[in-house]
Amino acid sequence: MTFQGSTKAHSRCDQCAVQRRSICHAADGRAREELNRISHIRTFAAGETVTAEGQESCIVGNVITGVLKLVKTLSDGRQQIVGLLLPSDMVGRVFETTSRFAIEAASDVTLCCFERRAFEALLAREPELEHAMLVRTLDELDAARDWMLLLGCQTVLERIAGFLLILLCRSRSHGNAAALETTPRVTIPIGRRDMAIYLGTTIETISRTVQHMARQGVIRIENSRHFDIVDRAGLIAMSGRKDYMNAELMEADMARASPARTVRLRRQAVAMPLGPQAQRLP
16 A cells, blocks of 8 residues: 655646546535645555454545455355445545445555545535535445345346446446447456455356357457447346436437347346356356
């Protein structure tokens, strides 16, 4: 882990790669100057623990680059990744110092951290910033409920298709050039083992499912971390979640899609086994 002190606002806050997508975008000039004053940059290498579960933590801030994973460990040692934090996501809890989950770096990570008490005081003085914080918290709650649905009643194929769609929508909303191509590319931000834990399945099942999706012409595999989305309408059908269709281009894809192919892919997704020990694909 490394630590860098505060710099002038024009050299960090105004040039921040995620500023327009983070809660900081709600800050006016005065509040932004204060955010810059109370902030500092911290970096963590892949595999480092940012905050241990149950530990007193002063970290509150934004993910600038990389991916963090939120991990819960049971008394018998079993672990579950309960969330991923991507660039522009908020890390840490305000008004509470104890971390309920372990926060670990899934890749090399850069964080912009705020002094907790100063940030809490700033929220109290700046209603727009406090409102943005509330909206972000409610978005996280919605995401957690979506994940309950995904793990509770969706098949492995639906989970993986939904995961790819989430990443695609997120990349498109952030203006990622690769995600805006006619055939967009999705980058998996975590390793295959973490992906299996996160999706409640096994590495082997993920591999078989991804190969099946490629054979169906829905994705093209560049390597283990990069996939080209060849048929977005087919991916939506496989996920069973039309609410992921939040981009106009995806809506156009669905309008052009063959109804027969959409129905066939949807039936295949529903027919997939539910559990992590799924062994065979049709």
